[in-house]
Amino acid sequence: MDVNTASIRKLASGTRVHRDVYTSQAVFDLESERVFETAWLYVAHESQLKKHGDFVRARMGRRDMIVTRGENGRFHVVSNRCAHRGAQLVVIDRGHANTFACPYHGWCFRPDGSLEVVPHPQSYPETFDYSDPVHRLARAPRVESYRGFIFASMKPSGRSLREELGSITSAFDNLVDRAPDGEIEIADVSFQTEYRANWKMHQENGSDIFHPGFVHESSVSAARRSQPGSSRLDDDLTREQLKSNDRRPADWESAVLVATPEGHSYRSGFYNSGVLAPGSENTIQGRYHAALVQSYGEERTREILGVNRFNNLVFPNILLNAQYHQLRVVHPVAPGKAIMSAYCFRLKGAPEEIYHRAVRYFTNLSSPASMISSDDIEIFERCQAGLERGDAEWVDFSRGSGNEKKDSDGTITANASELPMRSFHSTWLQYMTQGVG
Numbered sequence: 001m002d003v004n005t006a007s008i009r010k011l012a013s014g015t016r017v018h019r020d021v022y023t024s025q026a027v028f029d030l031e032s033e034r035v036f037e038t039a040w041l042y043v044a045h046e047s048q049l050k051k052h053g054d055f056v057r058a059r060m061g062r063r064d065m066i067v068t069r070g071e072n073g074r075f076h077v078v079s080n081r082c083a084h085r086g087a088q089l090v091v092i093d094r095g096h097a098n099t100f101a102c103p104y105h106g107w108c109f110r111p112d113g114s115l116e117v118v119p120h121p122q123s124y125p126e127t128f129d130y131s132d133p134v135h136r137l138a139r140a141p142r143v144e145s146y147r148g149f150i151f152a153s154m155k156p157s158g159r160s161l162r163e164e165l166g167s168i169t170s171a172f173d174n175l176v177d178r179a180p181d182g183e184i185e186i187a188d189v190s191f192q193t194e195y196r197a198n199w200k201m202h203q204e205n206g207s208d209i210f211h212p213g214f215v216h217e218s219s220v221s222a223a224r225r226s227q228p229g230s231s232r233l234d235d236d237l238t239r240e241q242l243k244s245n246d247r248r249p250a251d252w253e254s255a256v257l258v259a260t261p262e263g264h265s266y267r268s269g270f271y272n273s274g275v276l277a278p279g280s281e282n283t284i285q286g287r288y289h290a291a292l293v294q295s296y297g298e299e300r301t302r303e304i305l306g307v308n309r310f311n312n313l314v315f316p317n318i319l320l321n322a323q324y325h326q327l328r329v330v331h332p333v334a335p336g337k338a339i340m341s342a343y344c345f346r347l348k349g350a351p352e353e354i355y356h357r358a359v360r361y362f363t364n365l366s367s368p369a370s371m372i373s374s375d376d377i378e379i380f381e382r383c384q385a386g387l388e389r390g391d392a393e394w395v396d397f398s399r400g401s402g403n404e405k406k407d408s409d410g411t412i413t414a415n416a417s418e419l420p421m422r423s424f425h426s427t428w429l430q431y432m433t434q435g436v437g
């Protein structure tokens with residue numbers, strides 16, 4: 001297809017999106033450039049890079065990158081591709097290296113990507129200059145952190161991370177504030193799940209309040225039949241969560257969906273009872289509550305635990321769940337292929353059982369063998385298969401359109417709506433047509 005601005009604009013307008021947005025290689029190539037080469041993308045958490053030489057591998061769209069920490073404590077995001085003949089420098093997900101030595105001919109790079117040394121330098125031309133930018137690793141020109149979350153952008157200038165996050169900073173704040181010591185640490189468990197559908201399906205599903213009762217019906221009915229105490233290892237959190245996927249019209253109508261002017265969104269009021277609900281009487285929760293009160297006082301603790309939101313969708317590819325201490329990042333691989341990376345956090349200063357419970361629940365929700373995530377992926381793949389057949393051109397996102405309310409800060413709210421998807425696609429379209437970041 002022809003991918004000029006006018007043709008792109010026709011792909012997502014108002015309440016419907018064309019199937020090419022999910023299936024076309026030309027659209028995928030353009031979004032790799034205009035969305036993933038310009039937006040701020042999450043690359044690592046500061047707790048993974050405690051000292052000089054620590055590194056983590058990261059994806060930025062189709063790019064394979066390494067996040068490093070330099071001698072001065074600065075974070076760098078450099079290409080995992082040798083500047084000589086292109087060999088991949090590291091193949092592990094994280095580690096420690098004061099220099100990155102290429103496995104092919106031994107060029108050595110510093111954590112900031114500059115070339116330190118080449119073996120047998122006399123065999124290179126006299127004019128060979130170590131400091132020539134062509135001999136350094138390509139790198140993200142902008143790297144910024146927000147409360148420990150490191151982001152990078154391939155666009156040399158533009159809006160700051162803070163400006164681009166806008167009011168969705170509240171989601172990161174709430175996750176960090178839930179730690180009595182005001183600090184979180186990424187857990188040494190993560191999952192990478194590849195699925196055969198477009199990356200956007202993951203984002204659309206994160207705030208889809210109608211799907212749980214249908215897609216997760218099998219686990220809902222198993223949880224309904226089970227007795228209290230049957231998921232003892234996580235204080236029945238999994239059982240309660242599975243049960244609360246049994247959504248009814250009253251739940252749909254009471255769920256508030258919010259979209260911010262920057263294209264982020266969240267849904268609130270999802271989890272109103274059980275161990276995580278504000279005011280829970282559970283003993284572990286009681287000890288955790290006491291630790292928070294000691295750090296922040298009663299009123300602030302009430303505020304922190306009172307933030308009852310499910311997924312926060314951060315454009316383009318993050319789903320952050322502060323209540324469950326989980327982060328998911330979805331990476332595009334091809335029009336019909338994506339990788340979902342899921343991470344869990346430890347809240348410093350909270351009872352150890354809070355961490356165990358979070359990991360247990362994380363496994364139940366986000367692992368490839370999860371009773372929940374595997375259902376969602378099955379649906380993504382069925383949607384992709386339907387779109388690829390091409391007998392229908394359009395995807396409908398009209399539910400709740402016309403019922404939105406606009407606040408003075410530009411925020412839009414609605415109930416029982418596909419508002420988050422419309423907001424996501426209109427931001428996607430802005431990136432695609434203007435390259436704005």
Ligand code: FES
Nearest residue numbers: 082084085102105
């Ligand atoms: S490809 Fe890396 S040193 Fe030659």
Ligand SMILES: [Fe+2]
Nearest residue numbers: 212215372376
């Ligand atoms: Fe789901």
